[in-house]
Amino acid sequence: MKDNVKIFLESDLLEKYLIGSTTEEESIQVEHYISKYPDVSRQYEELQDNLENYARSFSVSAPQEVKEQVLQAINKKATSHRIHWFSVAASVAAIVFCTTTIMLWLQNNLLLEENSMVSTEIRNLKEDVLSTNTKLEDIKDQFVVLNNPETRKYVLRGNQRAKNLRTVAYINPVERLSMIDVVSLPELPEEQVYQMWAEVDGVMINLGVLKKRNEEKLISIPFKENASGYNITIEPKGGNEQATAENVVANISFEQQ
Structure with a gap:
């Protein structure tokens, strides 16, 4: 129907x-x-x-x-x-x-x-x-993510543009699950948002707009195979289709962990 x-x-x-x-x-x-x-x-x-x-x-x-x-x-x-x-x-x-x-x-x-x-x-x-x-x-x-020994933890901290930004990412490649804990997000003008990206083969893949922490401690995000790192950028309200490289406020490379 x-x-x-x-x-x-x-x-x-x-x-x-x-x-x-x-x-x-x-x-x-x-x-x-x-x-x-x-x-x-x-x-x-x-x-x-x-x-x-x-x-x-x-x-x-x-x-x-x-x-x-x-x-x-x-x-x-x-x-x-x-x-x-x-x-x-x-x-x-x-x-x-x-x-x-x-x-x-x-x-x-x-x-x-x-x-x-x-x-x-x-x-x-x-x-x-x-x-x-x-x-x-x-x-x-x-429960699977937090209690599985295969789960990897990555902490993203903000740069000079977002000093108080702190987000913890949990990735389980075996269960193909990805979650984040938005610990703190600095205030932005109403017309801007924080947006998260996964870097796969040099291309930024959209993982969605970040929101302030709510009652649910962890928030599910799309699992991306072969992702080499995460980036957080400042984008226009509603999010962007492509990442604005000059607006990166936090990033982490999995290979360095």
């Missing part, structure tokens, strides 16, 4: 469209997806069927006593006031029908809102599970 269709189905636009609570722009978007993507069309038809089945399960018949009273009134006046009592019966039936319709409409709206809430809770639960699994994997990787 295409990503845009998956994202659309995980939203609540179909449910809102079904009960008429979408904006004009949202309605156009929903109708476009229904007409273009079979998966969306099937989901919409299922929602319609579910709503119809729900309405049937909660259908309310007119009270028996009301029906009997109407018939009795019509029989008493059948000769002299036939037209009048037919009008009364029709009015009573219309009132009962309208009341039942309103009740069903309210119940249907409530059901759609509950479905939307349940869908949101399920989606949030999936995100929590995914986040927890990711954290567990990070903890597992940290």
Whole structure:
């Protein structure tokens, strides 16, 4: 399934469209997806069927006593006031029908809102599970890195441009894992960031923008085969595609360790 269709189905636009609570722009978007993507069309038809089945399960018949009273009134006046009592019966039936319709409409709206809430809770639960699994994997990787005798430790210290910069890199070539502990990063102007690079065959490979230390002591970085060293540079906000050689503030060569 295409990503845009998956994202659309995980939203609540179909449910809102079904009960008429979408904006004009949202309605156009929903109708476009229904007409273009079979998966969306099937989901919409299922929602319609579910709503119809729900309405049937909660259908309310007119009270028996009301029906009997109407018939009795019509029989008493059948000769002299036939037209009048037919009008009364029709009015009573219309009132009962309208009341039942309103009740069903309210119940249907409530059901759609509950479905939307349940869908949101399920989606949030999936995100929590995914986040927890990711954290567990990070903890597992940290354990492997820190407790494996094959792990090598490298300390990067800043030069005159970043005297207080200190970052510790842990590399395990056997497990192919790389992690860093950002001990301290000097403040930079808002429009600049620190960026880390791995030097492979004389080429600087981007390892990402460095951020200040957070609750997670170690941060995973991409493992680069045959890397001969690490460099940290100052780059424009958002990072750079290529390292700015004149802005190197820390570097270390693995061959010298």
